[in-house]
Amino acid sequence: MSFQENFLWGGAIAANQAEGAWNEDGRGPAKTDVTTGGSVKEPRYVTFIDKDGKPGKVINGQPIPEGAKYAVLDDYYYPNHDGVDFYHHYKEDIAMLAEMGFKMFRLSISWSRLYSHGDEDQPNPKGVEFYRSVFMECKKHSIEPLVTIWHFDTPLYLEEHYGGWNNRQLIDFYVRFATTCFKEYQGLVKYWLTFNEINNTIMMLNLFGNHAGDKEHQQGYQQLHYQFVASAKAVQIGHEIDPNNMIGCMICGITFYPGTCDPQDIMANRHMWEKSIFYCGDVQCKGKYPTFAKRLWNEHHVQLDITEQDLEDLRNGCVDMYTFSYYMSSIETTHETDDMVSGNFAAGARNPYLTYSDWGWAQDPLGLRYYLEMIYDRYEKPIMVVENGLGAYDTLEEDGSIHDDYRIDYLRDHIKEMGKAIDNGVNLIGYTTWGCIDLVSAGTGEMRKRYGFIYVDKDDQGQGTYNRYRKDSFYWYKKVIESHGQDLD
Ligand code: BG6
Numbered sequence: 001m002s003f004q005e006n007f008l009w010g011g012a013i014a015a016n017q018a019e020g021a022w023n024e025d026g027r028g029p030a031k032t033d034v035t036t037g038g039s040v041k042e043p044r045y046v047t048f049i050d051k052d053g054k055p056g057k058v059i060n061g062q063p064i065p066e067g068a069k070y071a072v073l074d075d076y077y078y079p080n081h082d083g084v085d086f087y088h089h090y091k092e093d094i095a096m097l098a099e100m101g102f103k104m105f106r107l108s109i110s111w112s113r114l115y116s117h118g119d120e121d122q123p124n125p126k127g128v129e130f131y132r133s134v135f136m137e138c139k140k141h142s143i144e145p146l147v148t149i150w151h152f153d154t155p156l157y158l159e160e161h162y163g164g165w166n167n168r169q170l171i172d173f174y175v176r177f178a179t180t181c182f183k184e185y186q187g188l189v190k191y192w193l194t195f196n197e198i199n200n201t202i203m204m205l206n207l208f209g210n211h212a213g214d215k216e217h218q219q220g221y222q223q224l225h226y227q228f229v230a231s232a233k234a235v236q237i238g239h240e241i242d243p244n245n246m247i248g249c250m251i252c253g254i255t256f257y258p259g260t261c262d263p264q265d266i267m268a269n270r271h272m273w274e275k276s277i278f279y280c281g282d283v284q285c286k287g288k289y290p291t292f293a294k295r296l297w298n299e300h301h302v303q304l305d306i307t308e309q310d311l312e313d314l315r316n317g318c319v320d321m322y323t324f325s326y327y328m329s330s331i332e333t334t335h336e337t338d339d340m341v342s343g344n345f346a347a348g349a350r351n352p353y354l355t356y357s358d359w360g361w362a363q364d365p366l367g368l369r370y371y372l373e374m375i376y377d378r379y380e381k382p383i384m385v386v387e388n389g390l391g392a393y394d395t396l397e398e399d400g401s402i403h404d405d406y407r408i409d410y411l412r413d414h415i416k417e418m419g420k421a422i423d424n425g426v427n428l429i430g431y432t433t434w435g436c437i438d439l440v441s442a443g444t445g446e447m448r449k450r451y452g453f454i455y456v457d458k459d460d461q462g463q464g465t466y467n468r469y470r471k472d473s474f475y476w477y478k479k480v481i482e483s484h485g486q487d488l489d
Pocket residue numbers: 014017196197252325344387391434440441442443444449
């Protein structure tokens with residue numbers, strides 16, 4: 001039958017969205033710590049003090065003005081500062097995951113908790129100890145950690161003093177950080193991901209449509225190149241330190257469909273796959289840039305800083321597995337359309353055959369199978385779906401229950417398609433649903449956009465007890481795991 005007994009069922013969180021304790025025990029700030037809360041209508045802002053000492057803000061993703069310094073300002077609320085306080089609740093949280101029967105727990109290591117500025121020679125012992133305790137707790141419950149080394153949280157100091165990933169030096173800082181992780185947690189962690197949704201840099205360029213010109217593409221492709229090299233070097237070191245390590249790429253997986261059978265749409269859709277999905281996957285899985293990279297660079301007159309050594313590193317640093325997030329599909333068309341939808345890192349025409357979440361994200365379980373089968377055919381490496389789930393409004397009833405049948409329906413439909421993909425030969429080895437414990441939304445900064453099996457009592461202004469409650473989906477997922485994916489009712 002579809003799912004093997006050793007299938008890695010579990011869930012996922014990220015440090016900056018869950019841990020909180022943003023300035024405790026020597027942790028330095030990351031960009032998320034100067035990012036305000038938003039909503040489905042209101043964007044998140046990044047706050048700063050300008051060169052004349054005046055406070056200001058820009059929409060998240062936009063650069064701050066010349067001479068300005070990132071700053072935490074009094075009049076704003078920063079939801080990531082407290083996250084859901086996983087930093088102080090991890091024992092209780094991991095025990096609840098174990099109660100569901102988790103085989104795998106995906107979490108990330110906050111770079112600035114280990115290296116508060118990012119350029120120090122030695123890591124912060126308290127940071128190192130924290131993650132050791134977390135992994136020991138996983139071990140106690142026989143849960144395999146899946147560790148994301150970078151989940152959108154470059155230390156703010158590196159952004160300000162080095163220009164972030166525009167600077168080649170970031171490769172060395174990242175490699176030092178990754179090496180520390182491999183050495184310190186050898187024997188406790190076997191499964192690793194080098195960069196979360198590495199292709200988001202490109203997805204962001206797509207979102208800005210024609211506004212992203214040559215300059216933005218030059219910058220985006222160059223940043224990515226440095227991240228590819230950093231990832232490839234980390235893979236090599238990870239294998240040297242422990243040949244048992246399984247190290248993967250992590251791609252933001254979106255299934256693109258052509259809007260019509262107009263050959264222009266078919267070609268545009270193919271190019272969308274190449275730019276958004278295959279570009280990063282090919283480099284990380286095959287160890288070299290694909291042929292179509294030349295076309296992409298030429299379209300925007302991109303000239304990359306690539307050395308011979310980089311190319312050798314890419315060749316020697318192929319990942320062992322392909323992992324991706326999957327929430328939705330998107331439509332690509334060259335025809336005029338006034339009914340556009342957007343979600344996560346994609347924007348496209350509305351698909352009349354699909355339903356959409358309250359945040360406008362398309363729900364397309366079949367799209368997950370399409371993606372799995374296509375990707376496995378391309379790389380033939382073990383695959384994991386490391387994020388999938390429904391962000392939805394939940395109601396905490398007076399008796400502490402949460403009836404989230406909509407979430408159960410969403411997950412059930414996706415699991416069924418994963419089962420079919422396995423039956424069709426895809427070597428799918430694990431599934432970690434997103435936000436298994438409610439956490440701060442990356443896109444909107446909201447708490448009310450909940451994904452978890454475990455409800456956390458905290459609202460969008462940071463008020464609440466932070467107590468944990470089991471949703472109906474908690475008991476359902478426990479049954480799914482117990483039955484090895486057979487009992488989905
Ligand atoms: C992925 C990210 O893009 O989507 C997560 O890896 C994020 O960090 C998730 O939380 C869901 O997005 P959102 O905006 O609903 O939190």
